[in-house]
Amino acid sequence: MRILLVEDDSMIGDAIVDGLKSEGYAVDWVKDGNSATIALDTTEFSLVILDLGLPGRDGLNVLKDLRRRKNHTPVLITTARDTVSDKIEGLDAGADDYLIKPFDLDELSARIRALLRRSAGRADPIIERGRLTINPTTREVIFNGESVILSSKEYALLFALAERNGIVLSRAQLEEKLYNYDSLIGSNAIEVHIHHLRKKLSDDSIKTVRGVGYVLET
Ligand code: CA
Numbered sequence: 001m002r003i004l005l006v007e008d009d010s011m012i013g014d015a016i017v018d019g020l021k022s023e024g025y026a027v028d029w030v031k032d033g034n035s036a037t038i039a040l041d042t043t044e045f046s047l048v049i050l051d052l053g054l055p056g057r058d059g060l061n062v063l064k065d066l067r068r069r070k071n072h073t074p075v076l077i078t079t080a081r082d083t084v085s086d087k088i089e090g091l092d093a094g095a096d097d098y099l100i101k102p103f104d105l106d107e108l109s110a111r112i113r114a115l116l117r118r119s120a121g122r123a124d125p126i127i128e129r130g131r132l133t134i135n136p137t138t139r140e141v142i143f144n145g146e147s148v149i150l151s152s153k154e155y156a157l158l159f160a161l162a163e164r165n166g167i168v169l170s171r172a173q174l175e176e177k178l179y180n181y182d183s184l185i186g187s188n189a190i191e192v193h194i195h196h197l198r199k200k201l202s203d204d205s206i207k208t209v210r211g212v213g214y215v216l217e218t
Contacts, residue, residue: 001116001156002026002177004045006036006062007078008054012101016049019105020112024139024152028180033057040066044176045073047115049108050095052079052086060093067094074115078103113137120163129162130218132205143201150200153178157193161206161216170213190214 003020007013008031020027028043030036033054040048040062048066052059063075077095079086087098096118097111113136117125127134133142139155141148150158160177161169171190178193179185186192194206194214207217 001046001159002028002043002180003112004036004039004043004048005029006031006033006048006054006059007051008032009051015105016108019109023109024156025112026156026178026180026183028182031055033059033062036062037065040071040073043181046177047112047119048073048075049112050075050077052077052090060089063090063093063095072119074119076108076111076115110137127159127162129165129216132158132162132201132216132218134159134162143205148200150197151193154193154197154200157190158197158201158216161214165216165218168209168213168215173213 001024003025005013005016005020005027007016007029013029013031017027017029028039030039033056036050037057050059050063059077063077066073066075074096075094077090077098078101079090079098080101090098096115099108099111113125117136125135125137127136131144134140136159141150141155141158156178157174160174174190175185178190198205204217207215209215
């Protein structure tokens with residue numbers, strides 16, 4: 001799950017990035033509206049956390065522009081301005097949710113999970129795929145009735161495959177979901193994580209589709 005954070009306040013941004021990374025999200029952080037638009041033009045994100053008050057181009061314009069280009073990435077707006085009109089304008093411009101600063105990181109996490117669930121068309125928070133059960137709230141993974149301990153990258157990889165159930169994801173697609181711009185990705189990083197996942201789950205849990213990518217075997 002890759003998230004774009006658009007936030008010009010360094011302290012708030014640092015706290016959010018730390019919090020999200022500890023939950024296993026790949027996070028890209030930009031500090032102004034123009035950089036946000038460029039990032040959104042070039043990369044597919046699972047979600048955007050968008051501050052409304054930004055230097056230069058403000059958040060509302062970034063959002064309007066995004067929706068005008070038919071980009072439906074879920075957007076959670078954050079604002080220090082606790083006025084009803086800001087919230088209404090943001091939601092009318094296509095935001096999916098909002099938080100008023102200062103907000104609690106746990107609440108941010110819960111809202112992110114809800115938005116990701118909604119955008120994936122899931123009403124049920126628990127993901128069940130045959131022998132596999134994933135609880136995104138606790139990040140608990142059960143395979144064949146046994147709890148499995150995964151690293152954050154392994155978890156993110158498995159989650160991506162489980163969410164796109166039955167759909168083959170290429171190495172490039174998985175890399176885009178797991179790593180931000182700053183990451184130095186080894187050419188076989190995804191293969192290594194897949195290898196570890198198979199060891200922890202089972203050899204036949206993830207199928208390699210030659211020349212295409214990987215798919216969860218349920
Ligand atoms: Ca701001």
